[in-house]
Amino acid sequence: MLTRKQHELLMFIHERMKESGIPPSFDEMKEALDLKSKSGIHRLITALEERGFIRRLPNRARALEVVRLPDSMNPSLGGVKSRFQPSVIEGNLGKVAKPTVHQDNSSSATQPVSVPVMGRIAAGTPIEAIQNHSHTVTVPPEMLGAGEHFALEVRGDSMIDAGIFDGDTVLIHKQPTASNGEIVVALVDDEEATLKRLRRKGNSIALEAANPAYETRIFGPERVAVQGKLVGLLRKY
Numbered sequence: 329m330l331t332r333k334q335h336e337l338l339m340f341i342h343e344r345m346k347e348s349g350i351p352p353s354f355d356e357m358k359e360a361l362d363l364k365s366k367s368g369i370h371r372l373i374t375a376l377e378e379r380g381f382i383r384r385l386p387n388r389a390r391a392l393e394v395v396r397l398p399d400s401m402n403p404s405l406g407g408v409k410s411r412f413q414p415s416v417i418e419g420n421l422g423k424v425a426k427p428t429v430h431q432d433n434s435s436s437a438t439q440p441v442s443v444p445v446m447g448r449i450a451a452g453t454p455i456e457a458i459q460n461h462s463h464t465v466t467v468p469p470e471m472l473g474a475g476e477h478f479a480l481e482v483r484g485d486s487m488i489d490a491g492i493f494d495g496d497t498v499l500i501h502k503q504p505t506a507s508n509g510e511i512v513v514a515l516v517d518d519e520e521a522t523l524k525r526l527r528r529k530g531n532s533i534a535l536e537a538a539n540p541a542y543e544t545r546i547f548g549p550e551r552v553a554v555q556g557k558l559v560g561l562l563r564k565y
Contacts, residue, residue: 330379330381333361334372334375337360337376338394338398340352340357340361341357342397344356347510348509348511350490350492351491356509373392380395383395439469440467440469441466441467441472443466443499445479447462447480447481448480449481449483449522450483450523451483451492451522451537465562467499467562471499471559472499479497480497480500480523481495482496486537492511492538496561498558498562499558499559499560500556500558500559501557502555503554503557504555505554506557508527511524512525512526513556513557514526514535514555516545521555524537525537527544531549532549533552534547535547535552
């Protein structure tokens with residue numbers, strides 16, 4: 329049996345991971361539940377973990393996995409559907425952890441898709457704008473969905489609390505707009521590309537890091553162009 333606040337936090341984490349595949353930050357959880365301090369979030373997370381609803385992933389700052397939802401909602405929802413669904417690709421990006429495969433007799437539905445890697449993206453100190461196509465990575469189609477996609481190699485640690493590390497490769501759905509709170513590739517002043525969470529504040533756009541060591545950067549809307557939205561993540565081991 330969950331308390332009202334425990335249930336609210338569990339559902340907030342679950343919905344955020346369904347939307348973006350990334351667990352919310354402690355600040356976002358505190359704001360969503362209207363709590364005054366992060367200590368209350370720590371207590372709620374500990375309680376949810378003890379009850380078997382969530383799991384903290386080792387060696388990843390603030391990384392969470394929803395293991396199950398309350399039985400009264402949907403007993404079939406477990407860790408597989410609730411967890412960050414871009415399957416992590418190991419080693420040389422050629423071995424894929426088993427993704428969820430829809431039952432489909434069409435062989436093309438499960439054929440790997442080649443995605444162009446367009447250079448490096450800053451998750452920390454800004455680097456030069458997106459480069460030209462350098463090589464490709466092969467990913468299962470379940471990670472992508474419809475539309476045009478590209479990949480970028482992450483440099484920097486400003487998104488570590490969102491589970492995105494230096495050396496990861498992010499999969500991006502190419503689109504010129506994004507919803508508030510989504511992680512995007514943003515081009516600033518047509519000169520620098522960065523991977524950040526997008527926040528709209530009045531007539532301004534904030535590019536928010538997921539690492540307390542980095543400040544949120546705020547720009548006028550004419551200075552920021554959204555290049556695409558994060559939809560997946562590949563990692564070498």
